[in-house]
Amino acid sequence: MEQWLFWLMEEHGDQVDISLRLLVATMAGMIVGINRDIHNKPIGMRTLALVSLGSAIVLLSGSVYEGLHFSQDAVSRVVQGILTGLGFLGAGSILRAKDGTEVQGLTTAATVWIAAGLGITAALGAWFITAAGTLVTLFLLTYGTRLEAKLIRFFGKSKRSTEETLED
Numbered sequence: 490m491e492q493w494l495f496w497l498m499e500e501h502g503d504q505v506d507i508s509l510r511l512l513v514a515t516m517a518g519m520i521v522g523i524n525r526d527i528h529n530k531p532i533g534m535r536t537l538a539l540v541s542l543g544s545a546i547v548l549l550s551g552s553v554y555e556g557l558h559f560s561q562d563a564v565s566r567v568v569q570g571i572l573t574g575l576g577f578l579g580a581g582s583i584l585r586a587k588d589g590t591e592v593q594g595l596t597t598a599a600t601v602w603i604a605a606g607l608g609i610t611a612a613l614g615a616w617f618i619t620a621a622g623t624l625v626t627l628f629l630l631t632y633g634t635r636l637e638a639k640l641i642r643f644f645g646k647s648k649r650s651t652e653e654t655l656e657d
Contacts, residue, residue, distance in 0.1 A: 506614075507549055514545035514611035517623045518604045524630045525600060532597050537604040544571050544608030568609055575605045600630070 518541025522534030548567055583594040603626050610619040 510549065510611050510614060511542060511545050513616070513619060514608040515542045517541055517607040517611060517619055520623055521600060521604055521607070521626050521630070524627055525597070528630075530597050530600075531594070532601060537600065540575065540601055540604040541608035541611070544575075544605040545612035547571055548609050548612040571605055571609065572602070575602055596630075600626075 515538050518538040519534050521541075522532070522537035525537065526533035548564065548571065580598065583598050603622070607619055607622055607626075610622060
């Protein structure tokens with residue numbers, strides 16, 4: 490078994506590394522998406538896994554292609570393109586009530602954007618940032634509503650009810 494792993498890493502180390510980065514990006518998006526599915530939000534596990542995976546694919550293909558390594562400036566431009574493009578997808582999930590008084594879907598749009606960011610960090614091999622970002626995202630999606638309500642009550646700065654404040 491050890492010889493097989495050594496051979497695999499020796500002969501196909503780059504492909505194994507890229508596959509691991511794509512897998513971690515997909516799993517990070519899935520973990521965040523499961524939370525959205527549990528709360529019956531319009532964008533769930535599959536969508537966010539695909540957003541995260543797609544971001545990783547684009548970044549990896551923009552930084553390494555057939556052994557050519559591009560400069561950090563080129564990678565930066567790829568990241569900017571990903572995040573700009575994802576803004577359109579996120580904007581599509583934001584809805585305004587017919588009377589124009591309430592906006593919904595901002596958290597869903599932000600979740601799409603963060604899934605792209607998690608895909609980018611996984612593609613870069615920034616494992617700690619990917620793991621920490623996934624955990625912080627899950628914390629915010631799971632406990633953020635309650636935390637926000639407590640902070641509003643504590644600071645007493647809101648004249649609106651807690652339900653109006655918590656739009657997503």
